[in-house]
Each structure stands twice: as structure tokens, then as C-alpha cells.
Amino acid sequence: MYKVLVVDDSAFMRQLIKSILEQTGRFSVMVAQTPLIALDRVRKFKFDVITIDYEMPYMNGVELIKKIKEITDSKILMISAYTHPGAHTTFEALSAGAFDYILKPSGEDEIKEFKYELIKKVTAACEEYKKIRSKETLEEIKGRKILLEESLIERAKSAKVVGIGISTGGPPVLEKMFKSLKSDFPLPILVVQHMPPNFTKAFAERLAFITSKCIKEAEDNEEVKPGCIYIAKGGYHLAVEERQGKLYTRVLDLEKIKSHKPSADILFSSIAEACEKDAIGIIMTGMGSDGSDGILEMRKKGAITIAQNEKTCVVFGMPKAAIEIDAIEFVMSPEEIVELLNMI
Known part of the structure; x- marks a missing residue:
């Protein structure tokens, strides 16, 4: 079973992501409501994938990504806002080492698409984390x-x-x-x-x-x-x-x-x-x-x-x-x- 850490200061988003992933039966999910708690979790446990929101207390998502990368090689997914400013911060996250991003749903009508993208991208990130890189081919x-x-x-x-x-x-x-x-x-x-x-x-x-x-x-x-x-x-x-x-x-x-x-x-x-x-x-x-x-x-x-x-x-x-x-x-x-x- 893959291990995932969800970092988000929104109780709704933490529960939404946790329930979507756990319902598949393939993921064990732990949550953290602040970056400081997340860093403590990362030091104590090994995760295949970590999902991170951008706007959080104490430090933003990009700063958190950089600190996590100093501790672990876990794959990181950014939970991004569907806006022009959100796009710019997403590219900063990708440059800082995020594996990919998922667009945050802005309403109930977008939950279905969010669920599909979340499962697909978290699964892909887990598989890449576990995969042993092959040697160069001829x-x-x-x-x-x-x-x-x-x-x-x-x-x-x-x-x-x-x-x-x-x-x-x-x-x-x-x-x-x-x-x-x-x-x-x-x-x-x-x-x-x-x-x-x-x-x-x-x-x-x-x-x-x-x-x-x-x-x-x-x-x-x-x-x-x-x-x-x-x-x-x-x-x-x-x-x-x-x-x-x-x-x-x-x-x-x-x-x-x-x-x-x-x-x-x-x-x-x-x-x-x-x-x-x-x-x-x-x-x-x-x-x-x-x-x-x-x-x-x-x-x-x-x-x-x-x-x-x-x-x-x-x-x-x-x-x-x-x-x-x-x-x-x-x-x-x-x-x-x-x-x-x-x-x-």
C-alpha cells in the first residue's frame, strides 16, 4: 500500500483528498494542517507522495517543497488554484522539484474531475517513486x-x-x-x-x-x-x-x-x-x-x-x-x- 501525506490548512480539502485516496484501497493517508507539522511528519515517516497546498501559514508551498527536498526524495504534487496567479506559483513549485500539479476544485461540479486527476497523478507519482531506473539501452x-x-x-x-x-x-x-x-x-x-x-x-x-x-x-x-x-x-x-x-x-x-x-x-x-x-x-x-x-x-x-x-x-x-x-x-x-x- 502506498503512503501519502496531505498538507493543507483547509480541513475540507484534507478530508476530501484523504477520503478519495483511501476509498481506492491502494493508499494509506496521513494529514498535516501546517507546514511545520508536515516537516515533522516527513522526518518521522517515509512517504511515497506528498500533496501540498500553496497558501498556508508560516511558509508557502514552494518554500515547503524546498525544505522537504532537503529531507526526502518523496514525489510532491502541488494542489494549484485555477487562476493566472495560481499558474505562476505552480511553475515555481515545478521548478522547485514538484512532480506535477492538480487543479483545486472551485465547486461541487468540479469534484468528479478532481477525483479522477488526483487518483491518476498520485498513482503515477507512486509508481515513479518505486521504479528503479533502468540502465541505458543500446x-x-x-x-x-x-x-x-x-x-x-x-x-x-x-x-x-x-x-x-x-x-x-x-x-x-x-x-x-x-x-x-x-x-x-x-x-x-x-x-x-x-x-x-x-x-x-x-x-x-x-x-x-x-x-x-x-x-x-x-x-x-x-x-x-x-x-x-x-x-x-x-x-x-x-x-x-x-x-x-x-x-x-x-x-x-x-x-x-x-x-x-x-x-x-x-x-x-x-x-x-x-x-x-x-x-x-x-x-x-x-x-x-x-x-x-x-x-x-x-x-x-x-x-x-x-x-x-x-x-x-x-x-x-x-x-x-x-x-x-x-x-x-x-x-x-x-x-x-x-x-x-x-x-x-
Whole structure:
């Protein structure tokens, strides 16, 4: 049975989270109403997962995360407010070491969705905490060596666009990658990061501030500019289309794909259609299988397709799903991916 600590100064939220998790029969739950009590619990007991609210007495959630990380390697989930300011604090929590976040329900009509997300993400965090990282595979080593081959670099230089699909564990990885990307990087990058409305605009603003690069939430029907990074808008799909030799974004209000909106499958599929072999598709850390079908279309068109390696993923689900259907040509770490991009 997995052990979970719930840290929240709201008696209602403590009881709600505790009852949801315990009803599954898979979790043993302990609670703490203040950060000071939480730190005492963490010193005395071992937890697989700790859920933390942001606004609490004595210290906020981000400060608590940093102190917990000094004591234990337990996975931490942030309970986030569904607001623009809430988004900014969530990204601070992820940078401080949180595994993922869950949106706090603002009314009874959102309890069902909260229950689904809570069980899914706490389970995933527990499984990742227990999992022993495997050694590097020959495929990963092959991916590292092939970076030096001129044929791959030449293929990358002919690309018109880079597409990235990413989910759990994504924000800190993208921050590091975009900071390391050379200032004169010539290609546009389109990113599907699974996030709700309100969060994607805040995320784009944060990335632009941290990296000093052209990064924005994608708008419909805008010409895709060289060197700019476009973040898919939460609650909408992002696609790209070619018109008279130029690429344009499309922001689409369609049904969810594999429970996601935005969906990496939609983005990758549109890139395959618009750019054929002249593109790079990258699928990175995240739960589930979003992006696998779309990036397979890209590979069939001759595009370069890359998956993040298991060792560096917070959750290996999305890359693994793509690898298993032979949609991936190269498996690399984020550092190796940036190394390749900086050769363009």
C-alpha cells in the first residue's frame, strides 16, 4: 500500500483528498494542517507522495517543497488554484522539484474531475517513486553517437519547423532546453504542453522572461516566424498549415484526443501534412500515449523523430508509446536534443 501525506490548512480539502485516496484501497493517508507539522511528519515517516497546498501559514508551498527536498526524495504534487496567479506559483513549485500539479476544485461540479486527476497523478507519482531506473539501452547510446553524423545534421538543417509534445515533468525541462538554445536559432518551434486554460499564457510569459526569447501563446492564423516558440493554448488544439510557401498556426476547438486538448497528435499530424520530411518531431516526458500516432505520421513522411530517453523522463509513458510503435528514429536526453538543434 502506498503512503501519502496531505498538507493543507483547509480541513475540507484534507478530508476530501484523504477520503478519495483511501476509498481506492491502494493508499494509506496521513494529514498535516501546517507546514511545520508536515516537516515533522516527513522526518518521522517515509512517504511515497506528498500533496501540498500553496497558501498556508508560516511558509508557502514552494518554500515547503524546498525544505522537504532537503529531507526526502518523496514525489510532491502541488494542489494549484485555477487562476493566472495560481499558474505562476505552480511553475515555481515545478521548478522547485514538484512532480506535477492538480487543479483545486472551485465547486461541487468540479469534484468528479478532481477525483479522477488526483487518483491518476498520485498513482503515477507512486509508481515513479518505486521504479528503479533502468540502465541505458543500446538504442540510447546509438542516439548519442549519431549526433555527430553529418547526414543527420544536414537533414536537421533542411527542417522548416520543430514540433514538441510533452506533459508531466515538462515545464522545468523546457525551461532548461530553451535557455540552452542558441540565441540565433533559425527555426520556429511549436509546443504542446498539456495544461489547462489560464496556465499556458502564464507559462509562455514565464519562459519568455527566463530565456529572453520570442515565446508566446499561439494565436489562430498567425504566420510562423523563424526563431519564435509557440505554446499551444490550453483548451484548444494547435496545428500548422502551409499556404503559398509559408506556415501558419491554426488554433482549433475540436474534441479531445486521447483525453487531451491540446493534443500532440494533432500538432504532429499537421506538421507531417504541411512539411513532410522537412521537420523535426520531439516527444518528451509525460503520462499516456498522446503524440505517438502523430509522430508516426511524421516518420513515415521522412521527418526526423526523437524521443526523450527514459533515464531523464519524469514519466516515460509518452516516449515509450511512440518507441513501441516504431515512430521514433533517435532516443536522446534533453541535453543531446539541444546539442543537435544548436548545430542547425
